[in-house]
Amino acid sequence: MRALVTGGSKGIGLAIAEAMVATGGKVTITGRDPMRVRTAVTALVKSAAPGADVRGVAVDARDRYGMDAAIDETAAAFGGLDTLINNAGVGVFTDVENMTDEQWSRVIDTNLTGVFYATRAAIPHLKYAGGGWIINIASLAGRNYFANAAAYCASKAGLVAFSEAVMLEVRSDNIRVSCVMPGSVATDFDGPGEKGDDSWKLTGEDIAEVVMDLLRHPSRSLPSKVEIRPARTKAK
Numbered sequence: 001m002r003a004l005v006t007g008g009s010k011g012i013g014l015a016i017a018e019a020m021v022a023t024g025g026k027v028t029i030t031g032r033d034p035m036r037v038r039t040a041v042t043a044l045v046k047s048a049a050p051g052a053d054v055r056g057v058a059v060d061a062r063d064r065y066g067m068d069a070a071i072d073e074t075a076a077a078f079g080g081l082d083t084l085i086n087n088a089g090v091g092v093f094t095d096v097e098n099m100t101d102e103q104w105s106r107v108i109d110t111n112l113t114g115v116f117y118a119t120r121a122a123i124p125h126l127k128y129a130g131g132g133w134i135i136n137i138a139s140l141a142g143r144n145y146f147a148n149a150a151a152y153c154a155s156k157a158g159l160v161a162f163s164e165a166v167m168l169e170v171r172s173d174n175i176r177v178s179c180v181m182p183g184s185v186a187t188d189f190d191g192p193g194e195k196g197d198d199s200w201k202l203t204g205e206d207i208a209e210v211v212m213d214l215l216r217h218p219s220r221s222l223p224s225k226v227e228i229r230p231a232r233t234k235a236k
Helices: 011-022 034-047 064-078 101-128 150-173 204-215
Strands: 002-005 026-031 053-058 083-086 132-137 175-182 225-228
Touching: 002 011, 002 064, 011 026, 011 034, 011 083, 011 204, 026 034, 026 064, 034 053, 053 064, 064 101, 083 101, 101 132, 101 150, 101 175, 132 150, 132 204, 150 175, 150 225, 175 204, 204 225
Parallel strands: 002 026, 002 083, 026 053, 083 132, 132 175, 175 225
Antiparallel strands: none
16 A cells, blocks of 8 residues: 555544554655644654555645645655545634635635645556555535535535546546545544534544545445444434
8 A cells, every 4th residue: 555645644634544554554644734744754653564654745735736746756755656545624614704715715725626636646646556546535514514614515515526526537547536424523623513522423543444444445346435424423
């Protein structure tokens, strides 16, 4: 496994990277904060299985040229690329009347345009490798919409549509594309009204297990969309 995980320095992305290196995978993680990326790489190296390799790149998913370079450098370092996990995401939770241009652009450009940049850069490498996986971490907010989250819901709905369209474009190249849609996850990424007890929520490790299950899935089939939600709801 030769992978790049965007937004891999914390939360769901870090849990996915941990699961990969635990099986000997070669993984590059990206994140916006250089110090957080370095800290995550150090932790991943300590937990990595023999044969694993871990690299980190401080880059914003919205940076087209930065993402192009991160993809190309990962492929060069690992002798190819066969897995792309698009996980980087942000949320702004306010009503549309009070949302600024910057807030709207930050969410859409990170959650949707950033995925486009990484995917476009990765596809030639995946084709050269003879196939592989693109797994996009979306959200149930991509179909279950709620107030004060217009930008976030729009970005995730767009990501679901983008994932399915790309899946149809590249499936004949032995590239499988899947969209994972989690419900509430206990990370430092909280939506409106989600502060407080989060023991009922999914964990980053739960999402990582879904991703690893996809990567282990037999090559003859493609789970193109996976919804995962907590088994129980928040106590009233």
